[in-house]
Amino acid sequence: MNNTLFSIARVLHVPILFLSYAIFAAAFTVGILYLWQERQMKSKHLAELSYQLPSLEALDTLISKLIAVALPLLTVGILLGGIWAHRSWGRFWSWDPSETWALITWLVYVAYLLVRRGIGWRGRKTAYLSLAGFVMVLITYVGVNYFSPLHGLLLGMGKH
């Protein structure tokens, strides 16, 4: 394996993943706002605050755009992790809990983009899917720190 690629992977693996998590967190927040406002429109009682928010369609589009930016970052982050792992542990993928959950996270967001842009689902259902994706992000993160034999840095189990 190329040395330069390895050092790039080592430097960028964590920051790129964190950047994608941050954008997923933003998408999660917008998703909550969307669902709150959607509920108000369905219940036909609008709180004063909801007049200050962007419209339902604007929020829905924003979620989709944020995810469309964060998903490639997540993908690159995972691939860089594989490159690093190949050098340090001898294989690209070890089914370590954090790896498994990262894959699940990735699948949820891929599913989001597929149903939103492909099938044409909109609104409440896709907003829930974006929330589910972020729950996966949190599990991955917790998995990293507490349960992963390879990535469990907090428990001092991390192996480089």
Added chain:
Amino acid sequence: MSILVMGLNHRTAPVDLRERLSFSHKQLQSLLPGLPEELNANGLVLLSTCNRTELYVSSEDLPAAREKTLAFIRSHANASDLEPLLYTQEESAAVQHLFRVASGLDSMVVGENEVLAQVKQAYHTAVAASTADKLIHVLFQRSLYVGKRVRTETGLSVGSASVASVAVTLAERIFGDLHDREIMILGAGKMAELTAKHLLSQKARSILVSNRTFERACELARQFGGQALEFSQAMEKMTHADIVICSTAAPHPIIKPDHVSRIMQERKGRSLFFIDIAMPRDVHPDVHRIDNVYVYNIDDLQSIITENVARRASEVSAAERIIRDKTEEFSRWLKAFRAGQEHSFTHYSPAVIKTTP
């Protein structure tokens, strides 16, 4: 130089009396020029709207002006026991009254915006008829400023208070900018027409009109620059529309859940907003349960109006505070004006008035 207001409004007088005392713009144009002399006034404005008729009179001799103004109203009112239906305010009370009127505090729907335009119109009519003296000029320009300021600094005019404007607000909650949105009108009633007008004023793109009688649909479509449809085509075309205003006279719901579900599939989930002002309703209640479909009927719109009106009521005290401040400020100006030491108002409120050392 003193100021007085005499008049009646929706709280003090019945509608038939208000009708007799209402003056059209044309009538005012011919009536006003001779009026100052008749009322012993230096300047005057006659404000006539559907809810009020008021005379603002500036005069050197207030008791005489009061007598003559009352005589003028009596001659037009044609009513026996008139005085209990009238109110008269003088000096700072008159100033405060005008500020409250301009702010919409004295309106039937508190905080409504139209009255500010009406005050402006009455002032311009007086200026055109040369019945505005210095005091009237300053007072009315000040009242327009106070009316605007109350609306921007308090929530008095927040939230819509008519069916058409609530419908627009809701459409904006769903779609955001209404620019380029397509509107469909089913059943061409007066209310539907008004609502469509409001939506089009927000630059909604095109309009499709469908009615049981095709001629009426054509007529409306021509008026809005839209397209008329046969009733049977309307259901198909609904895949393109974003906002559907329903007001047909159909005895049963004509828009059913299974139909809308099918449309939503073709629309790829884009939101669809039904404004159902028909009685009985045109849209089956279950349609509202479909994802990304919102159905608001006349009762729903009405209850939002009620909420908005209640919200406005809680802003009244803040508005009254501004008006009190501005009235005091004006009284100081008037005092200085009488003493011949006039100073001009600064727009962004002199909370602290500079004194020359």
